[in-house]
Amino acid sequence: MNGIYLDNNATTMVAPEVVSAMLPYFSEQFGNPSSMHQFGDKVGRALTEARRQVQALLGAEHDSEIIFTSCGTESDTTAILSALRVQPERKEIITTVVEHPAILNLCKQLEEEGYTVHYLKVDKKGRIDMGSYYNLLSDKVAIVSVMWANNETGTLFPVQEMAELAHAAGVLFHTDAVQAVGKLPINLKESRIDMLSLSGHKLHAPKGVGVLYLRRGVRFRPLLRGGHQERGRRAGTENSAGIVALGKACELAMQTLEQEKTEVRALRDRLERGLLAQISHCFVTGDPGNRLPNTCNIAFEYIEGEAILLLLNRLGIAASTGSACSSGSLEPSHVMRAMDIPFTAAHGSLRLSLSRYNSEAEIDYVIESLPPIVAQLRKLSPYWRGDGPVSNPQDLFTPNYA
């Protein structure tokens, strides 16, 4: 088999149709869309078309609400910094403990600069308590930023309800929707969401292009000032090939939304059932009843994720883990820690994220391949004996560690 890609929450393959759509914009359509000649004119028209394609997928009311950026991180940063700059008297931010580093590290920096950041906690299934959220909303809060879908577990947050509450309290609402766009139907004109980030490479467009949706009328300050591109809201010559590609990818996503909900979900469920049936001492993390159709995150107890990945990779299977083994000690991801997953399991969390390009044969191969890998690593684990964990691993194995 030629490699099985189950890491679509990290990045996706650029769809072949998208590649063909963008290629001319490297060669014959190389013009600067701002130029007053035929070379620029055609590119300008292509950008207009792409903007409409993105608008359609997001259900935005106006195409001018779409601002092209370079990536999801830029969109996130622009949204939060803009909200702070238009409301200098508001010094608080509300977000969650399980956001992407694009939000969390920015918030950490803003705390250093004197802002107060409220991090909403999640329960064991990764869910927010709406009551505590409601109580935090006040006229001191500049912006709420909450992800639509979690990248590790796929768990969905009730962003539309949260946006309603924020709106009622007079607080701006931003959502990092990079994992949700293209996988779930979105209709922004029916929502109270003020700003939304998306990233091209998560929905079969190339890397290096993203979008910030900015509701008409929401006060805004650009991150990059300079030329008049994007109506002066994001200066810098347009990445025309990337933007055309993203437009095409959005058009394709419109057509495949149904497929995500049915076929991709069915494959994911088949994979999950197959693994859970064969492997003991493992469980699905997050909120299985309320998550992205393509994501499956299983924690395998008493083994470590990177070791699983290396063995899977040898069989040509690509996945990812919430265990980051780097300096000092193993560190389970902030998402696993936030959900209070025990250390024994958090280190062995494996994320399998599918796309419409996966086949049933591939899924069956993974169902067949993973159980022996888990067994092999458990055989090496000091916490495992025979076909079960040692009793009270914490007590039995008491290393001499000062």
Add this chain to the structure above:
Amino acid sequence: MWDYSEKVKDHFFAPRNAGAVENANATGDVGSLSCGDALRLTLKVDPDSETILEAGFQTFGCGSAIASSSALTEIIKGMTLDQALLVSNQDIADYLDGLPAEKMHCSVMGREALQAAVANYRGEIWQDDHQEGALVCKCFAVDAVLIEETIRANSLHTVEEVSNYTKAGAGCSSCHEGIEAILNRVLNERGEKFDPNAVAGERQKPSSGLTNLQRIRRIETLLEAIRPNLRRDHGDVELVEVDGRNIYVKMIGACAGCQMAGATLSGIQQHLAEGLGEFILVLPDSELSRRKLTTAASA
């Protein structure tokens, strides 16, 4: 993806001596569930010759933790306990053709398990004395704990001083923001402020009022005082050259090529600086030849 050598991959995919040794008479446990990775080393030691007849490992950890454990058991089989104790974590990393900077702690865990197992065999209690923090400098594998301790112990004020004492930040310089953050925190605790324009070590005058000969003799005496500590770890140090505030030394025995050589050098530097009462730099002798080459090239 981590940049693992073929040797690391080989020892991960086909680990040697996996599992517990039957009738083992020495066990070393390091790490724990709560701190993440864990390694149990079991040995069968011949009581007469103290030779390691068999070695087995059980590891809860990533690819390089498993590979390091496997390599360790291969290295020490057939050694006497005394020989095995000379195995450094760098030896384990070298055996595997190197480990990524972020993964060096896996080899440290191997060495510690070995020390713990030998202590267990001899009826001693082994205490782990090192603490690791988040990796700050990737070029020289220096973590936050070492940087913070060095800043405190030597009252450092600038990034340049931190680089001189720990090597952190002396390479690609991407970590300077992180070093500044640590400096800022420690200085705030002392009621001082981090000043990016402060000049490193210029506050102290290089001379201590000694003649050159007196100064070199003083350095020798000071080095003599710390030799016993180094010899305990089967290492030693030799004074090679004194050039103004730069003092070049050669690390000998187990100290040579030790992963902790950087920390040892900064320890020596601190000791000499205190004894001489002036700001000095202790540098490895390799630095001397490098500097000579640079001078020759530019001449």
